[in-house]
Amino acid sequence: MASPNPDGDREKAAFKLPPALQQELKVRCAELGLDIQDAVTTAITHWRASSEAGRDVDASGAKSFSTWLPQGLYEDFKATCSARGLSYVQGLAQSIRSWLDDNPSPKEVIARPGEIRRIVVCNQKGGVGKTTISAGVAEAHAETPGLGAKCLQDFVESLTDTELERLSRTREQLFALIADYAGGGQSVLLVDFDPQLHLSNQLGIPPIPVGEESLVTHMTGEPSGAIKDLVVPIEDPRFEGRLHVLPGTREGFLLDSKLALTAAQSRGFQKEMALERALRPLEEDYDVIVIDSPPSLGLSMDTALYYARRRPNEKPGRSGVLVPVQSEDSSADAYQMLAEQIEDLEDDLRLEIDRLGIVVNLFDSRRGYIATSSLEEWHQLDGQTVVAVVDDLKEQRETVRLKRPLLAYVPESKQSNVMRLIVAGAGK
Numbered sequence: 001m002a003s004p005n006p007d008g009d010r011e012k013a014a015f016k017l018p019p020a021l022q023q024e025l026k027v028r029c030a031e032l033g034l035d036i037q038d039a040v041t042t043a044i045t046h047w048r049a050s051s052e053a054g055r056d057v058d059a060s061g062a063k064s065f066s067t068w069l070p071q072g073l074y075e076d077f078k079a080t081c082s083a084r085g086l087s088y089v090q091g092l093a094q095s096i097r098s099w100l101d102d103n104p105s106p107k108e109v110i111a112r113p114g115e116i117r118r119i120v121v122c123n124q125k126g127g128v129g130k131t132t133i134s135a136g137v138a139e140a141h142a143e144t145p146g147l148g149a150k151c152l153q154d155f156v157e158s159l160t161d162t163e164l165e166r167l168s169r170t171r172e173q174l175f176a177l178i179a180d181y182a183g184g185g186q187s188v189l190l191v192d193f194d195p196q197l198h199l200s201n202q203l204g205i206p207p208i209p210v211g212e213e214s215l216v217t218h219m220t221g222e223p224s225g226a227i228k229d230l231v232v233p234i235e236d237p238r239f240e241g242r243l244h245v246l247p248g249t250r251e252g253f254l255l256d257s258k259l260a261l262t263a264a265q266s267r268g269f270q271k272e273m274a275l276e277r278a279l280r281p282l283e284e285d286y287d288v289i290v291i292d293s294p295p296s297l298g299l300s301m302d303t304a305l306y307y308a309r310r311r312p313n314e315k316p317g318r319s320g321v322l323v324p325v326q327s328e329d330s331s332a333d334a335y336q337m338l339a340e341q342i343e344d345l346e347d348d349l350r351l352e353i354d355r356l357g358i359v360v361n362l363f364d365s366r367r368g369y370i371a372t373s374s375l376e377e378w379h380q381l382d383g384q385t386v387v388a389v390v391d392d393l394k395e396q397r398e399t400v401r402l403k404r405p406l407l408a409y410v411p412e413s414k415q416s417n418v419m420r421l422i423v424a425g426a427g428k
């Protein structure tokens with residue numbers, strides 16, 4: 001039963017829910033500082049959009065429970081229950097149970113091992129090194145533990161005074177920074193979220209043909225199978241089966257308009273959450289997810305920024321955005337637009353998105369004052385740290401030509417060590 005509320009934007013929905021779940025919901029909302037009506041709205045919205053079959057929840061002894069939902073969501077919820085052959089009691093119990101699991105109590109989170117690390121590599125300017133840095137950072141997280149940490153030590157030892165000056169750090173500061181560097185060994189998913197498919201192509205992985213099941217169909221709520229089936233492992237022995245790729249699709253060019261259409265057709269569909277909702281089923285299999293973003297600031301990019309937000313009680317600086325730039329004025333203008341978009345999203349959706357750092361890429365000291373003065377400006381940016389300054393390195397170009405992962409092709413090279421340094425410094 002639903003009755004309109006006086007404001008007209010929400011309607012009262014009368015449900016039934018077991019008292020234990022009602023109590024858990026009330027306590028969790030209080031702990032997280034949320035309104036129950038907003039939590040139930042999110043719970044039902046996620047449950048309806050989820051492509052995974054819900055687990056059966058014990059709904060015995062359900063008692064009356066009512067709340068206010070956005071207009072139409074109650075009807076949509078009932079339609080989904082009918083389509084899935086579930087009672088309304090079971091549908092709501094499943095929605096609330098998964099919301100509680102997705103939004104753990106602050107007490108549980110502290111006791112839990114680390115939340116999955118989500119690194120969104122972004123900049124709407126093309127050619128700055130997003131794909132390069134995404135792949136390198138993913139490889140550094142996944143490589144065989146041991147060698148990487150030793151290589152990074154030697155690398156810091158070998159840096160010249162000029163290189164240290166560019167980084168604006170002393171050697172001692174860098175040694176302190178890398179002291180707890182984990183040095184690989186993690187399960188990593190690299191997501192090709194750019195319809196130009198550079199990442200997939202560079203790693204020699206076939207992109208997903210237009211019209212087939214892909215990240216796009218999972219984001220727009222029209223998948224027919226499980227997203228796990230789309231993932232491809234990188235076979236190189238250096239990663240011992242821990243590095244996987246979700247290939248891109250050219251259909252990504254249509255993602256912004258598809259998301260807008262889905263939102264218009266399906267009440268309660270929250271566009272910005274689409275990437276998170278699609279990737280959720282994969283999170284249990286990985287320690288780290290790296291997103292290679294498209295060169296745009298559209299809706300797709302908002303979904304990636306949303307995915308980078310700090311989750312309740314996640315350690316600051318673990319997940320967030322990593323921004324490759326170049327030492328030139330047009331890069332500064334592009335960064336300004338990206339920074340504004342991030343701030344707007346934070347304000348609109350009341351999120352915090354951690355800035356994991358800036359990578360000044362393709363640094364060309366032959367450009368003299370232009371390069372050095374611009375580098376100085378990157379160092380002075382508020383709320384951001386320069387985590388690496390990278391030269392134009394031939395190994396990087398070779399590895400792309402050979403379609404081999406950088407850290408497998410030249411694990412001891414300068415460029416591989418730069419990737420490890422980025423991982424060691426990101427978010428610190």
Ligand SMILES: Nc1ncnc2c1ncn2[C@@H]1O[C@H](COP(=O)(O)OP(=O)(O)O)[C@@H](O)[C@H]1O
Binds near residue numbers: 397
């Ligand atoms: N540090 C580097 N040294 C040499 N080549 C690089 C370096 N970084 C990126 N490149 C090359 O520059 C081109 C653009 O980089 P890419 O990572 O594809 O940028 P984006 O993803 O931002 O468009 C690619 O051909 C890449 O191999």
Ligand SMILES: [Mg+2]
Binds near residue numbers: 198
């Ligand atoms: Mg790219």
